[in-house]
Amino acid sequence: MSYSRSGTAEGPGSIQYLRLQRASSRSDIFPKLIAMQKSLKARNFAVFRIAGAGLPNKRKLVCELDNWATGTLESGQQLINAFGEVMLDHIELSLLPLIWNGSENTAFAEAGEFSPLTRRLGADAVPFSGVAFPVRLGALGNGYVTFLATTLDLSSDVIIDQHVRSCQVMMDLLALDERRSVPAETLSEREIACLQLAGDGRISEEIAEKLGLSVHTVNAYLGSATIKLDSVNRIQAIAKAIRLGYIH
Template identity: 75%
Template sequence: MGYSRGGTADGPGSIQYLRLQRGSSRSDIFPKLIAMQKSLKARNFAVFRITGAGLPNKRKLVCELENWGTGAGEERVRLLHEVEDILLDHIEMSLLPLIWNGSGAASVANAGEFAPLIRRLEPTGLSFAGLVFPVRLGALGNGYVAFFGDQLELTADLVIEQHVHSSQIMMDLLALDERRSVPSESLSEREITCLQLAGDGRISEEIAEKLGLSVHTVNAYLGSATIKLDSVNRIQAIAKAIRLGYIT
């Protein structure tokens, strides 16, 4: 992210962080976005992912989730027409949130001492104000979580908190894609059990003793699970199994 307020070891690359990112269904993700919307006093939200990365003139924003409601198609089209190019360029250079004022009485509140770490867009011609959080998780996980309304209430702590939640939302969507690409029967019950215990910090000897297996058999289960999860080592396999929801 484009700012830091006292980092921890449980960052996006850590096993502990991934334990919080267990794969969800879209029906589980939607309430999380509603809660974020209420915190920001926003009227609508939308989650966009970027497709066509690396292909000249092929990048575009694709809406994954939204709650615009029926009859709001014109607003969605106008939003993309006004700011799509800006968003596509911005995420290549920065992970700072972007805000803009709407026309008329609509506006975005200033973020106080946090204002220098938010990019404010020039008038967009949109009737509603907006706040968008960029998330960059690799080619398939790059995009924005966006909120729209009239008077968006912003504070430094709230912006940081909702940006973290935005990254979690995008990780959940990415995990859903990965789960669909891995057959549900790909991991056996024994493989999952061994991965779970390994993820809990047990070494092979301890896992073998707990399950009544030989160390060789435990390593065989962990090795086959690593291969099935298309991982280069046990640590990566554990991380991916957590992300896909096989283990916790």
């Protein structure tokens, strides 16, 4: 993690890292998952999120998105029945992807190089092979992006790339949730303009000069935007504004 001259962080979890085009609806997420499915040569995908986080004995996996083939809707429940408890426990301790072989003479394209990057589950528990990429984004953003197939094309580069893409998918879902829960009082054009320039690394004096405002007025706009976005400081407000699509 490094910092720019303006003091903004540059790295995973920073504002610069969040400058990705977020999905505006769930329909925008499906093409991303289909592309990942093709890259892995998988047959189906399913996105599970963890509900009841922080509540003893209440945690459970909930399927948010999937493209199960007609007649195989029970596959999600089979997966949860076989590995649900393991997946819930695993994500608390590790972010290594989980892989398993199915009982229909399925197998992975074996490559010893990716063994240290994954955790292998017991075979024959379900009729299909699969890989589950765990993602932790906080109490509301934890879950797995899973892919199922007769065979899966896995290598160390593929695993790392698809894990990163899985994180982006879960960030999209979390951002959509936040957008739905955003207060009815939306940001004004001036508040958005000030946040955008602040996100670009401009200090209040530079924003004031750019917009023809006083420094006091700029700080007032940034303060009101921070309150509307239910954030604790300017940096968090900028990050949330990016996730919600107000600025880029």
